Amino acid sequence: MPSLGADMEVGTVLEWLVQPGAEVHRGDIVAVIDTAKAAVEVEVFDDGVVDEILVPVGKSVPVGTLLALLAPVGTSVPSPRTAAETAAPQHEAPPPGGEQVRVTSPIVRHLAHQRGVDLAALPGTGADGAVTRDDVERAVLPATPAAPAARTAPVRSSPYARRRAAELGVDLARLTGTGQGGTVTVADVEQAAPAVRTEAPAEPTPPSTPDRQSAMRDTIGRLMARSKREIPHYYLTTTVDLDRASSFLRETNRARPVPDRILPAALLLKAVALGCRDVPAMNGFWQDDGFVAADAVHLGVAVALRGGGLVTPAIHDADSLPLDELMARLRDLVGRTRAGRLRRAELTDGTITVTNLGDLGVESVHGVIYPPQVAIVGFGKVLDRPVAVDGLLGVRPTVTMTLAADHRVSDGIVGARFLTTVDRLLQRPETLLQGGCDDR
Amino acid sequence: MTADQAREAIAAALRQIAPEADLSEVDPDGDLREQLDLDSMDFLNLVVQLDSTTGVVISEDDYPALETLAGAVRLLVSRSSTGASA
Numbered sequence: 001m002p003s004l005g006a007d008m009e010v011g012t013v014l015e016w017l018v019q020p021g022a023e024v025h026r027g028d029i030v031a032v033i034d035t036a037k038a039a040v041e042v043e044v045f046d047d048g049v050v051d052e053i054l055v056p057v058g059k060s061v062p063v064g065t066l067l068a069l070l071a072p073v074g075t076s077v078p079s080p081r082t083a084a085e086t087a088a089p090q091h092e093a094p095p096p097g098g099e100q101v102r103v104t105s106p107i108v109r110h111l112a113h114q115r116g117v118d119l120a121a122l123p124g125t126g127a128d129g130a131v132t133r134d135d136v137e138r139a140v141l142p143a144t145p146a147a148p149a150a151r152t153a154p155v156r157s158s159p160y161a162r163r164r165a166a167e168l169g170v171d172l173a174r175l176t177g178t179g180q181g182g183t184v185t186v187a188d189v190e191q192a193a194p195a196v197r198t199e200a201p202a203e204p205t206p207p208s209t210p211d212r213q214s215a216m217r218d219t220i221g222r223l224m225a226r227s228k229r230e231i232p233h234y235y236l237t238t239t240v241d242l243d244r245a246s247s248f249l250r251e252t253n254r255a256r257p258v259p260d261r262i263l264p265a266a267l268l269l270k271a272v273a274l275g276c277r278d279v280p281a282m283n284g285f286w287q288d289d290g291f292v293a294a295d296a297v298h299l300g301v302a303v304a305l306r307g308g309g310l311v312t313p314a315i316h317d318a319d320s321l322p323l324d325e326l327m328a329r330l331r332d333l334v335g336r337t338r339a340g341r342l343r344r345a346e347l348t349d350g351t352i353t354v355t356n357l358g359d360l361g362v363e364s365v366h367g368v369i370y371p372p373q374v375a376i377v378g379f380g381k382v383l384d385r386p387v388a389v390d391g392l393l394g395v396r397p398t399v400t401m402t403l404a405a406d407h408r409v410s411d412g413i414v415g416a417r418f419l420t421t422v423d424r425l426l427q428r429p430e431t432l433l434q435g436g437c438d439d440r
Numbered sequence: 441m442t443a444d445q446a447r448e449a450i451a452a453a454l455r456q457i458a459p460e461a462d463l464s465e466v467d468p469d470g471d472l473r474e475q476l477d478l479d480s481m482d483f484l485n486l487v488v489q490l491d492s493t494t495g496v497v498i499s500e501d502d503y504p505a506l507e508t509l510a511g512a513v514r515l516l517v518s519r520s521s522t523g524a525s526a
Contacts, residue, residue, distance in 0.1 A: 253500050258491040261500070263480050306460065306477065334481050359479035 001055070001065045002042055004035050004347045006371050007223035011035050012060040013067065021077045022050045024070070031067065036215035037311050039340045040347060049075050165189045216309040227368050231286070232407040235366055238419045240426055242382060243396040248429035264382060265356055266327040268399070270432045271425040272354055272377050273297045273318035279418040281410040282375040282403075283351045291374060291409040300350030300370065301330065303337040311337050312370060314350035322435035358382055364400040374406035375415075377422075441494065441520035446513040453489035457482050468510040496520055 001011045015032040018024055029041045030050075048070035055067045071077055122135055165172045165184075170192045177184035245267055253261040276283035276297045284293040299318035303311050313336075315321070315329050336342055352373055357365040358381040367376035380400040387396045401422065405415045425432060441449075451463050458476045466475050473483060487498050487506070496519040498506075505515045 250500065258484075258488050258498060261484065263484060265480060304479075306458065331481065331485075335485075359473075 001033070001061050001063050001067055002344060003063045004033065004040050004042075004344055005037075007219045008035050008063055009219075010060050010062050013055050013057050014039050016053055016057060016068075018050050020050050020052060023073065024048060024050060035347075036212060036219055037305075037309060038337065038342045038347070040342050040344055042344045044070070046070060047073050049073060049077050051075070051077050168192075213308055216305075220310060223370065224368050227371050231369050231371065231374075233369060233404045234407045234412055234415065236403045236405075236412060236415045236419055237364060237400060238402075238423060239385070239398050239400050240423045241387060241396050241398055242426065245426050245429040246382075246397045260324070262323060262327045263330070265358075265379075266323060266330055267426070267429060267432055268356070268379055268401075269299055269301065269315070269318060269330065269354055270321075270323055270326055271422045272352070273299050273321075274425055274432070275418055275422040276352055277319055278421045279414060281414050282405060282418050284374060284409075285351070285372040286374055286406060286408065287372060291406075294351035296351065298349045298351045300353035300373070301333065302353060302355035302367075303334050305338060311342070311347075312350060312353050313337055313342050313346040316345070316349065320435050323433045325435065352376070354379070358399065364402055366402050367404050369404055369406060374409045375418075376404050378402040378404070441496075441517055443513050443517055446494075446516035446520075447509075449490060449494050449516065450486075450509065450512055453486050453493065456489060457485050466509055468513075469508050471507060472509050472512065473507070490516070494520065 004011065012034040013031055014034045016030070017032070018028075018030045024030060024044050025047050026045055027043050030044045031042050033040050033042050049072070051069040051071040053068045055061055055065065061067075168189060170189050172184055172189070175184050175188050175192055177188055242264075245264070249262060249264060249267060256262075280293045281291070283297055284291055286292075296317055297319040298314040298316045300312040300314045303313065305311060313333050315326065315333060318326060318329075321329065333342075333346065350370070350373060352375050353367065353370050354377045355365055355367045356379040358379055361381050363383065364380040365378035367378045369376045378401070380402075382397050382399045384395050385398045387394055387398065389396070401419060403415050403419055405418075454461060454463060454476065458478065461476050466472065472478070476482075478486065483503075483506075487503075490496065490512075491498055494516055496516050498515070498519075502515060505511045
């Protein structure tokens with residue numbers, strides 16, 4: 001079980017994308033892991049043939065647990081397709097993406113999970129029998145689908161609820177769901193469980209029954225507590241005049257079709273990434289009692305999830321991306337983050353993070369550094385503010401930019417230099433357009 | 441495009457972006473972004489969707505009109521080829 005972020009302690013296998021007998025190559029995506037924050041695709045690091053799958057779908061194991069065994073390339077491994085060999089013994093209903101993995105998009109998968117719809121039992125009307133969003137939406141409608149009698153229709157419940165039902169010896173089919181669309185929720189299952197368990201408190205003990213939201217809350221809470229405990233933060237603030245940047249964006253976007261337009265956020269991110277080149281003390285990791293400067297700028301972007309929770313996936317090499325591409329990457333990343341589908345490298349490789357709460361209307365945000373990083377930049381709302389322009393009172397769009405940095409790595413003067421650099425870059429927005437590395 | 445068609449186009453676009461939102465509860469004259477918790481990325485995606493599904497050209501100068509659901513419907517109706525039923 002890979003570590004998919006400093007805050008991760010356990011993970012659950014959501015899907016196996018390979019079976020025993022399959023040949024894999026370094027970099028191939030072999031499984032999808034649920035980290036409580038996102039479903040993350042993980043790759044294998046060696047070439048080989050899948051020998052044995054040790055952790056089945058639905059099982060939660062600590063980071064570091066062996067998930068599967070690989071045999072050297074060329075080994076002949078029987079590829080059993082019988083139910084006895086694969087799939088988790090604890091499951092009644094087929095786990096999502098069990099043996100037959102039908103292609104479904106991340107958004108559809110996420111929607112199905114949210115609505116408690118069992119994808120594996122849903123007929124798909126898309127290409128190659130793929131399940132589409134409409135298929136999922138229809139499955140959730142109160143009117144029972146014109147499908148077989150209720151007895152054979154799938155009981156709507158989340159994979160987690162099914163697992164709990166199996167653990168507690170509860171027959172899902174006999175429960176009335178109280179969730180959306182009659183979905184059987186974890187709470188329904190637990191209420192129905194026979195009071196045979198030795199400790200059956202009214203409040204389930206946290207380790208045994210976190211639902212996804214509280215698991216995420218715990219994860220974030222632990223990491224933030226650790227950050228505040230271990231990292232001596234210092235804080236700097238500055239207000240940036242965005243007049244030139246705003247005009248630049250307006251002009252640039254005016255000539256562009258909608259899908260090619262650039263958000264102010266992309267400009268801010270590019271400037272921060274370039275700033276990291278000039279002040280490397282902001283960009284790297286605290287490891288083994290020392291600072292290790294990163295050799296690239298992988299910009300973590302704080303993305304709030306609808307329904308609560310925060311994930312900070314990274315845009316790789318943000319400093320050398322042309323602005324257009326950075327914008328495209330940002331859109332893609334935010335989209336996949338909200339669909340709950342990220343890649344391992346996006347969760348683990350961030351070298352510095354930016355948090356932007358401007359859309360909420362707050363003037364500034366002072367971030368908490370994500371260990372093992374050593375700095376976090378915050379942006380508030382772009383506001384028109386009165387400013388002195390050539391001795392006269394003017395009104396300009398401005399944004400309050402903050403820096404929280406690790407005092408073990410740098411002093412205020414270094415942080416100040418970083419913010420000044422970013423500010424200066426934003427005064428010359430046309431220099432942020434191109435990509436590429438220039439040796440300084 | 442009629443007002444109903446415009447409303448449906450907007451609803452369809454919003455289903456992609458805010459799938460859990462209940463559009464029947466949106467105050468048509470209230471701030472759309474605030475009611476549906478849309479950030480700038482969501483809003484951009486909304487505009488992209490509307491652009492591709494309705495063919496109406498929406499420029500950044502039009503963004504203020506999209507602040508409310510009623511305003512958005514009006515914009516789409518007035519900008520579509522005839523403003524009458526398609």
